[in-house]
Amino acid sequence: MHRPMVLAQPFRGTAAFRASALFRPRSLVLVAAPGMAEAPVLASNLAAGGFKGRLHAIGIAQEGLAPAGSIAELSDPPDLAVLCLPQAELEPAMQALAARGCFAAIVPVTAPDLAAVSARTGVRALGQGSFGLCVPAIGLNASLSHVAPLPGRLALVTQSSALARAVLDWAAAEGLGFSHVIGIGGNATLGFAAALDWLARQADTGAVLLDLRRIRNRRAFISAARATARTHPVVALRAGGRLADAAGIGDAVMEAALRRAGVLRVSGLEDLLAAAETLARARPRPGTAQGDRIGIVTNGHGLGLLAADAVVAGGGRLAVLSPGAQAAFAALLPGGRQPDNPLSLGSGAGPRLAEVAAMMAALPEVDAVVALHAPEPFEPGDVAAEAMVAACRAGAGRRAAPVLVGWSGQATAGRQRQLLANAGLAVFATPEAAVRGALHLAQDRRNRAAAAELPPRQVLELAPDHAAVRRILADARAAGRLGLTEEEALGVLAAYGLPTVPGRRAAGPAEAGDAAAMLGFPAVLKILSPDLPHKSEVGGVQLGLGTAAQVREAAVAMLARVRQRRPEARIAGFLVQRQAARALELRLRLGEDPMFGPWIGFGQGGTAADLLEDEEYDLPPLNLALADQLIGRSRTARLLAGFRDWPPANTGAVADALVRLSQVAVDFPEIASLTINPLFADAAGVLAADATLVLRPAGEAGVLAVAPYPAELARPFRVRDGEVLTIRPIRPEDAAAHAEAFGRLSTEDVRWRFFSPLKEMSPALVARLTQIDYDREMAFVATRRQADRTEMTLGVARLIRDPDSATAEFAVTVAPEMKGQGLGRHLMERLFEWGRAEGVGRVLGHVLADNAPMLGFVRALGFTLRRSPEEDEVYEAVLELGG
Structure with a gap:
């Protein structure tokens, strides 16, 4: 009916702001105050960059920048301004820019109230403390860099100037170039979403590197990251995550959020550089699903064993060579040795390394080849390196697996590594680094494929009793409580159709015995208190009670025990339940992350759940396909499938429960946390035996990072x-x-x-x-x-x-x-x-x-x-x- 629409959309902005004015300006003005340390660096970089547009400077003299007395005196309004000014002078300058029709700026200096100034003037800015902006293809270097970035296909979006300088310094030595270097800085008005939305539409950008510290708009970030990851590999690093949350939940939630968007998360600067080396220079073989079958070929057996260990430790797979491949390789090995993976060619085989790597890259059972070279006496190392360049270039035009090169050593190998890097190969100094690159390539492929995976038709159609939940939450608030009792929390779950263990509330020991007689034995007795989220820690749970008399006696003892250990706790009576049959104990959790908002956790349950370290995370909303993936990432999935004396459980019912918990987060953003522990799971289905729920203070609401289905x-x-x-x-x-x-x-x-x-x-x-x-x-x-x-x-x-x-x-x-x-x-x-x-x-x-x-x-x-x-x-x- 009409043409397909542009798939990656520009980011939302003010009516006057234009993304092209910021990221591809035709004119720029540097406005600097005397004495600002950043000003001479910016002026020098701007003048030396070779920018073909108009460059003006106000307040600083620099050859190559046309001087101007003020913003008002500029002959034409600039597209972009770089403001190197004290805080007191910043707002008047932005007002003057707006009056001239310039609404894009870079603020590389301290400006703690930049967001408010931007809101008042309409000028949107990168900053505060922005590293600046480089677009080498147009000769723009409006940055605080100590080296001029080369033109290329990497894009770096960073909050840290120090990290930007480190990456650019490394890239200069490796011969890697950039399409963009974008300094977000304090992320006050223009942040990651703006940069990613622009990069998603740039054909000259290959891989995108992200240095994440603080995300201002979680939903805009996830949306933009997903749009970018559809067409570009995106790699993210977060510095300080463990410092902010020693338990590691924040890091795990961030990884889940990035996975949801199709972004590859790496753990440190070394991994970021390895991923950049790989994604900038290697392309996965078309049509491979997992991409993690790695073939290793080496001229030194020890290097091959180190690489094999790294593959296994990193979760990859050593490719299994077909009989035909083994026969072909056998003719190349000395002494009648049988070929294997790693394939060691032996001493003096350096010049043949490239030929064998190319042969291995052509095998359909291999997704990536790691070719490892160790220096040898009297070996023409330069010849071996040049042969590797020729072989990789020849394979690039075919449907061959990528070859990642590990060229170990420094005295002679350093020069040869540089030769390989200059030729555009993904080259590393150690076997482990080369394997990390191959695993990054595989993980990026899996992440992007999972983000675009087509789910089955099945939709879990929910019909929750919203009115019942609203009554339960209102009653708790009316009583001055943010924490719900177990009975109330289970009532919320029951309203969403999640099976719960039948139970009755009892005011005292006598009523508890009567309730148990009605429900049946064996019985479970639990103390009811909004102040005791972990009842077992104070002896507030008793299992296996076989008679009404045992229930009454247990209730008296429990009341005394709890009052002794937690005298301030408010006691609301007891909850009596029929004890469930033996089943797997799971824990499902809804929590809150400061950066990405509400999250869903899944793993083993029971009183030792926090010690088992088997919890996987995702973001609500979930559908059945996403819930299945969440379960599959956990070690608990193997228990659910059946293990030794544990028969298989109904995994579909567990996924159903996760979707229902997710919908609670969507429908009631006033809920801060909700934990189901244990959720019993067996072949018949699931049963929630215990739950805790905590509300947010009145007026507060959680904001999902992923827009829910309307x-x-x-x-x-x-x-x-x-x-x-x-x-x-x-x-x-x-x-x-x-x-x-x-x-x-x-x-x-x-x-x-x-x-x-x-x-x-x-x-x-x-x-x-x-x-x-x-x-x-x-x-x-x-x-x-x-x-x-x-x-x-x-x-x-x-x-x-x-x-x-x-x-x-x-x-x-x-x-x-x-x-x-x-x-x-x-x-x-x-x-x-x-x-x-x-x-x-x-x-x-x-x-x-x-x-x-x-x-x-x-x-x-x-x-x-x-x-x-x-x-x-x-x-x-x-x-x-x-x-």
């Missing part, structure tokens, strides 16, 4: 023939139905919609169209429920916002059998309704000139049509939405 926008619609369809936002589980709907379109409809004779939708395109960011775009689908309970997609209308200009681009497609039923108009009207609510002022699209039905359709909706100034065969359709 289920409230689903509505029925009756088409002209009387059939009632469901119109709702698209979701990832629609992938199969979306592909099937495309298959039912005519060739003409496909050409009109995609501007090309597309034969099928690739999985990547299906993922992009069904896994959308509801904060940025909307797609409404019309569905029909079929006899097998699956849904058929009969139409889709899509609106992607252009945040910079309050403009959004539309697409609409209706199944051939539904044309003439009023469905297309209704889908578009739903888009307009959503767009107005989100601040969209203008809707536009492009329609082929021979698409007469669509031209008539948009005219009827009130669109204005005009010939595209760029393409004669295309019309532009524009509609002003208004209020």
Whole structure:
């Protein structure tokens, strides 16, 4: 119906701010005050960079920068300003810039109130304390760097100037270049989301490196990171994570958040540099799934063993050579030795290392080759290095596995490593570093594939009793409590359909005995107190009680014990439950991370859960596919599958419980934490035996890092023939139905919609169209429920916002059998309704000139049509939405 829309969207900004003015300026002014230490460095770098645009300087003299007396005296408004000023002079300068029409700035100096100044003036800035900005392709070096970055395909987005200098220094020695170096600094007004949204659209950017300290807008960051990771490898490092949270939960949650976005997390500067070396110079073999089958070839057996250990320790796999490969390699080995992996060629084999590495890279059972070289006496090392360059270049044009080179040593090997690096090879000084590079390549592939994985059709349809939960939470607040009793917490879970162990509250020992007699034996007795989240620590839990008398006696003893150990604890009575049969004990948790907000944890349960160190994390909202992945990452997954005397448990029921817990976080952001421990799991299903829930203070609410599915926008619609369809936002589980709907379109409809004779939708395109960011775009689908309970997609209308200009681009497609039923108009009207609510002022699209039905359709909706100034065969359709 009209051309596919741009898939990576620019970030949201003020009406006056333009991303291109910041990241690709045509003119720049340096405004500096005398005595500012950063000013001469900035002036020198700007003058030496070779920038082809206009460069002015105010307050500092530098050859190559045209002097100006003030911002007001500039002949033309600059695109970008670098403000090297004391705090008191910053706001007047930004006001002067705004008056001239410049709304992009870099603030490399201290400015603790930069966010407020930016809000008052409308000028958005990188900073405070920004390292600056380098765009080598246009000769821009507005940074505090001590070396000029080379042009290349790496992009570095950093908060630390020290880390930026270290990376640039290393890159200069390695011959690696950059498309962008962006100093976020204090992340006051322009942060990671802005930089990533820009980089996502840059064809000259390969891999993106992130130095994360503080994320100002978690949802915008995850959204932008995911958009970037769809087309670029993205690697992230967090310094100080363990210092901020010694328990490591914050680091684990960050890794989960980055995994969700398709970003590779590394643990230190060495790993970051190894990942940069790999991702900038090596490409995975097309079509490989896991990418972790590593082949090792070496001229020294000891190096090969070190590399093999690193593969196993890093979670990779040593590639298993096929019989044909073994036969081919056997002819190359001395003394009739049998080939294996690692493949050691023996002494004097340096010049043949490249040939054998190329042979191994051609094997289908190998995803990456680590070629290791040790110096030898009388060996022409330079010749061996040049042979490796030639072999890797020859393999680059084929469907060969990437070759990562470990060239050990320094006195002679250092020069040869430089030769290899200058030729564009991924080269490392040790076997372990080369293996880390190969594992980074595999992990990046897995992360990006998982972020775009097409989930199955199955959707867990929930019908929680929201009113019951609201009553429980209101009662706790009315009583002046943020902590709920166990009975109340289990009531919240029961309202979400999660099975709970039947229980009764008892005011005292006698009532506890009577309750146990009603529920049956063996019984469990628990103290009820909002002040005791870990009841077992004070003797507040008793198991295996076989009679009512035992329950009464246990209650008396428990009350005395708790009052002695915790006299200040408020006692609300007892909870009596029927003891569950033997089953696996799991722990499900909802918690809060300062950077990424609410998280979900899963692992082994019981009283020793904190000591077992088996907890994996993800972010809500979860669907069944994400819940299955979360379970699969834990060691507990092996117990759930059955182990020795533990029979297999119902993993599907555990995933169901995780999705229900996730939905609690979505529906009730006033909940700060919720723990289910234990959740019993066996072949029959799951049963929650204990739970704790804590509310946030009144008025506070958690903010999810991932936009939840807007289920409230689903509505029925009756088409002209009387059939009632469901119109709702698209979701990832629609992938199969979306592909099937495309298959039912005519060739003409496909050409009109995609501007090309597309034969099928690739999985990547299906993922992009069904896994959308509801904060940025909307797609409404019309569905029909079929006899097998699956849904058929009969139409889709899509609106992607252009945040910079309050403009959004539309697409609409209706199944051939539904044309003439009023469905297309209704889908578009739903888009307009959503767009107005989100601040969209203008809707536009492009329609082929021979698409007469669509031209008539948009005219009827009130669109204005005009010939595209760029393409004669295309019309532009524009509609002003208004209020």
